[in-house]
Amino acid sequence: MKMAAVEFTLDNGILVIGDDSAFPEAYNLSIETLPAVEDRLIAISCRQQIAPIRVELWRNWAPMSHCIISANLMLSGGMLALGECFGRPLFRWPASSPGSSLQLDVYADDEVEASLISVVVQPNKRAAQSSCRRSELLEQLDQVDDISRIDVILAERSFPVVRLSAAFRVIRRAMEGDASIHRIRYAIEATVEWMRWLRREMSKTEVAWVPPLFDELARSQMPAESAARVLIDRLADSLAMSTSELLDARW
Numbered sequence: 001m002k003m004a005a006v007e008f009t010l011d012n013g014i015l016v017i018g019d020d021s022a023f024p025e026a027y028n029l030s031i032e033t034l035p036a037v038e039d040r041l042i043a044i045s046c047r048q049q050i051a052p053i054r055v056e057l058w059r060n061w062a063p064m065s066h067c068i069i070s071a072n073l074m075l076s077g078g079m080l081a082l083g084e085c086f087g088r089p090l091f092r093w094p095a096s097s098p099g100s101s102l103q104l105d106v107y108a109d110d111e112v113e114a115s116l117i118s119v120v121v122q123p124n125k126r127a128a129q130s131s132c133r134r135s136e137l138l139e140q141l142d143q144v145d146d147i148s149r150i151d152v153i154l155a156e157r158s159f160p161v162v163r164l165s166a167a168f169r170v171i172r173r174a175m176e177g178d179a180s181i182h183r184i185r186y187a188i189e190a191t192v193e194w195m196r197w198l199r200r201e202m203s204k205t206e207v208a209w210v211p212p213l214f215d216e217l218a219r220s221q222m223p224a225e226s227a228a229r230v231l232i233d234r235l236a237d238s239l240a241m242s243t244s245e246l247l248d249a250r251w
Contacts, residue, residue, distance in 0.1 A: 002151045004057040006091045010084055013048030015055070016041050017106065017119055020079035023089050035069040035106070042071050043085060044106060046114045055082055055117045057093055062107060062118040070105045095121055134159055141166040147174040150187045154194040160247055164228035167191045172218045188214050195235060198246060206238065
């Protein structure tokens with residue numbers, strides 16, 4: 001499950017992850033030695049200055065490319081922090097009880113100039129790898145069959161029709177099973193929020209009509225991919241743009 005996400009620009013290209021109280025005023029690391037574990041911190045090499053990096057915090061599993069480093073860190077105050085290799089942390093998150101040891105896996109899209117990083121807390125190795133190939137993504141998402149893992153489907157916005165089709169399939173299966181109405185509603189709302197970001201300036205008011213239609217399509221006999229295309233086409237129409245324009249505008 002995704003717990004948090006943050007974006008920021010790194011001045012010197014070194015991202016530090018670990019115990020909030022262990023962040024140093026000066027951290028003597030060079031890019032050549034990374035990734036590395038030192039004291040109660042992990043350090044990895046990232047893209048610097050030109051654009052922000054995105055760091056996502058996940059519990060148990062995450063969709064990402066490959067694991068670049070793993071470590072068991074002690075968090076004296078229970079706070080997991082992110083930041084540069086100097087100064088105070090830029091982000092803090094309550095990850096465990098004070099004094100606990102925490103297993104972390106760090107996934108990244110590149111080992112030298114990472115721009116998208118997933119920090120997985122207490123990983124269970126069920127990572128669904130990101131893919132730039134439609135066939136591989138289809139194969140990976142076919143393995144997601146539980147509504148509790150809707151985050152994996154919605155983690156990225158590559159191949160929107162494929163991901164929305166998978167969301168329909170999983171939610172439909174939950175509707176036919178014994179999932180609670182609250183769990184189903186959460187999954188639909190999460191999918192609608194994901195759709196909003198296909199076009200960044202889309203307001204919540206502009207997609208207020210989506211949940212009822214999503215529910216109707218999910219309960220129909222329409223194939224999941226057809227339902228996904230109907231919903232995306234309708235969304236594009238509501239924005240007075242073509243479907244291709246909507247999908248090209250995604251970030």
